[in-house]
Amino acid sequence: MKKDIQIPEVTDLFMAVVKEHNDAFRTDDWNVYIINNKSVDLEMVLIVSNGFDTVDRTSTMRHKIERLPANSYAKVELIQQELFKLHNEFKVSFFTKNQLLDKTFIFKQNTINDVSLKMIPQLNKKGILKK
Numbered sequence: 001m002k003k004d005i006q007i008p009e010v011t012d013l014f015m016a017v018v019k020e021h022n023d024a025f026r027t028d029d030w031n032v033y034i035i036n037n038k039s040v041d042l043e044m045v046l047i048v049s050n051g052f053d054t055v056d057r058t059s060t061m062r063h064k065i066e067r068l069p070a071n072s073y074a075k076v077e078l079i080q081q082e083l084f085k086l087h088n089e090f091k092v093s094f095f096t097k098n099q100l101l102d103k104t105f106i107f108k109q110n111t112i113n114d115v116s117l118k119m120i121p122q123l124n125k126k127g128i129l130k131k
Contacts, residue, residue, distance in 0.1 A: 010103040012037035015090050016120050017079060017112050018127030030081065030112065034065070034092065035073040035122045035129075042068040042094040047076055051086035053109060058083065068094070073122055084112045105130040 014035040022029045032049070036042050045065040051058040063076050079088065087109055093102040107130060117126040 008099070008101060010101050013042075013092065013103055014122075015076075015092070015105040015107075015130045016073075016123060016127045017088075017107060018120065018123060018125045019114070019117060020125065030079045032076040032079050032090070033073050033123060033127075034068065034076055035120075036068045037071060037122065038096070039070050040096050041070050042096050045092065045094040048091045049077065049089065051083045051088045053086050056086060058086065079112075085109060088112070 014037065016033045016035060018031050018033060020029055020031055021027075034045065034047065043066070045068050047063040047065075048060060049063070050060045061077060065074050068074055076090075088107040090105045091102065092105070093100065095101075107128065112128055116128050118129070119125075120127050120129050
């Protein structure tokens with residue numbers, strides 16, 4: 001029975017952690033974005049995030065985006081630098097063409113840092129991109 005279930009691969013969906021200057025607080029903040037590079041809108045996007053390692057686990061954060069248009073992006077959350085020592089996981093579920101799809105993105109321990117920043121064309125900002 002399980003062999004008969006077809007689970008489609010999710011493509012053209014990315015998560016990015018971007019370092020941005022916050023003018024209001026005069027700080028450099030790290031923000032998480034979701035990028036929809038698909039030619040179709042995503043509906044009812046649910047993002048569940050947490051950080052973990054063998055000893056520690058953060059609380060679970062949940063975010064909802066009603067509609068993420070085709071070829072667009074949205075800011076999901078602010079992430080604190082103290083969490084970079086953990087694996088940071090983002091589980092994304094969404095509907096497209098009346099089908100429920102999901103994908104998990106993991107930023108491994110200590111991979112979010114200034115040295116790893118690269119230009120992300122979709123955002124026109126420097127950050128770390130997960131495919």
